[in-house]
Amino acid sequence: MIASRLFPPEVNAAAFRLGALARGLSAQGMDVSVLTTTPPRQAPPVPDESGIRVRRWPVLRDAGGNVRGYVQYMSFDIPLVVRMIGQRFDVAVAESPPTTGLVVALISALKRRPFVYYAADVWTDGVISMGAPGIVVSVMRAMERAVLRRAHAIISVSEEVTDRLVLLGAERSRISTVGNGIDTELFTPDATPASSESYFVYTGTMSEWQQPDIFIRAFALLSDEFPDLRLRFFGQGSVEGDLRTLAQQLVPGRVEFGGVVSPLESASWIRGAVASLVSIVPGIGYDFAKPTKTYAAAAIGTPVLFAGPSAGADLVRGAGLGRAVEFTPTAVASAMRELLANAGDGTTERERTRRASWAAQHVSLRAVAERVARVVSQAAGSPARKIGDDSAGTPRGDERASQ
Secondary structure (H helix, E strand, O other): OEEEOOOOOOOOOOHHHHHHHHHHHHHOOOOOEEEEEOOOOOOOOOOOOOEEEEEEEEOOOOOOOOOOOOHHHHHHHHHHHHHHHEEEEOOOOEEOOHHHHHHHHHHHHHHHOEEEEEEOOOOOHHHHHHOOOHHHHHHHHHHHHHHHHHHEEEEOOOHHHHHHHOOEEEEEEEEEEEEOOOOOOOOOOOOOOOOOEEEEEOOOOOOOOOHHHHHHHHHHHHHOOOOOHHHHHHHHOOOHHHHHHHHHHHOOOEEOOOOOOOOHHHHHHHHHHOOEEOOOOOOOOOOOOOOOHHHHHHHOOOOEEOOOOOHHHHHHHHHHHHHEEEEOOOOOOHHHHHHHHHHOOOOOOOOOOHHHHHHHHHHHHHHHHHHHHHHHHHOOOOOHHHHHOOOOOOOOOOHHOOO
C-alpha cells in the first residue's frame, strides 16, 4: 500500500516516482493499492494504471491547485487514518510530508505491519529555509525524527539527503540511497519541439527556495541584444504571482507563463529550448538538492543552465550537462549568451545524443523504481517495529542499495 497526497496524473517529481514505483511493484507480482487525492482540475487525464488499485479522496488545495500548507496536509492525513484502518496490506510506503509518515507509522504499528518511508526531501531543512518560527521548526524536527526512527526502511534520493537524514536521527544501516530519476521513455531527444522561436524554458515548481526571478533579472540584462528571445515558464508555485509582476516591470511582453502542462508537453517545450533553467538559492538549507528538472533536460539532450550551490553545480559540470554558475543575474546572463552561441553554431545539437545517453544510463526512473521496489519487497517479509521501538534490527541499507 502506498500513501501519498501526490500521484499521477499530477505533474511533479513525487507523482512521477511513485507512479513508477507502483508499476514496478505490480510488475514484481505484488498486489498494489494507492491511497491518494482527487487530482486538481488542471491536471492531465487520469492514466490507466492497470493492475494498480488507486483510491482517491478530495482534499483542500491552494489557489494554484497544490496540497501545500498545514491545513491542506491535514485534509489528507486525518481521513488517511480511517482509510488505512480499513485497508489490508503487508507493507506500507509513506511519502512525505512527515505528518503523513506519522499516520502511516501509527496504523502500521497497530496492524503489526512494517512501513517504508520515502524521503525524497528533508522537511526540517525546508521549513528552516522558509523562515518558519522556531516552534514550527521544532515540531517538524520532532515529527520527522519520529518517522525516521520507526520506519523499517528509509529510501533516500541522494548521498547528500542520506547525510541529512542521519543528522536527524535515522540509522544509516536502514537507509537505502537509490538516486533520483526521470522517465527516459517520455523525456527523449525524439520529442517534437514545441516552437521554432528562440527561448529559454523553466518547468516545474516556482518556490521560495528556487527564486526563479533570477532568470528574469538576467534576461533583462541581455533582452535588448536579442530582441526575438523569450522566456517561458511552465508550472506553478508560491512565487508565480511575483514572477509575473517582475516580468511585466522589467521585460514586458517577453516572458510567458503557460501554467501546468502534461509531461509530454513539457518535454516538447524543453526539446525546443536554447536551455532549461534550474535554480536553487544557496545558503538557505537546500544546498544538497539536485532538482529533477536537471534530469529531464539531460534526458532530452537540452543544455541545463543551473544557478546555485555546489551539489547541483557539480552534477551539471561533471556530466557535461550545460552551464553551472553563481546565483547572480550577471553570471546567469553571461551563461545565457554562451548557450545562445552554442545553439547558433550547432554545438547544442552535436552534444544532444551524448547528454541523453548519460541520462539513460544514470537517471532512468525505471531503474530507480526497481531499486525501491526491491527494498519494499524485502520489507514485506519482515516483522513490524513496535510503537516506541527506536532500535535497529533490519537488513543493512548499504547491502540493499548495492543490489
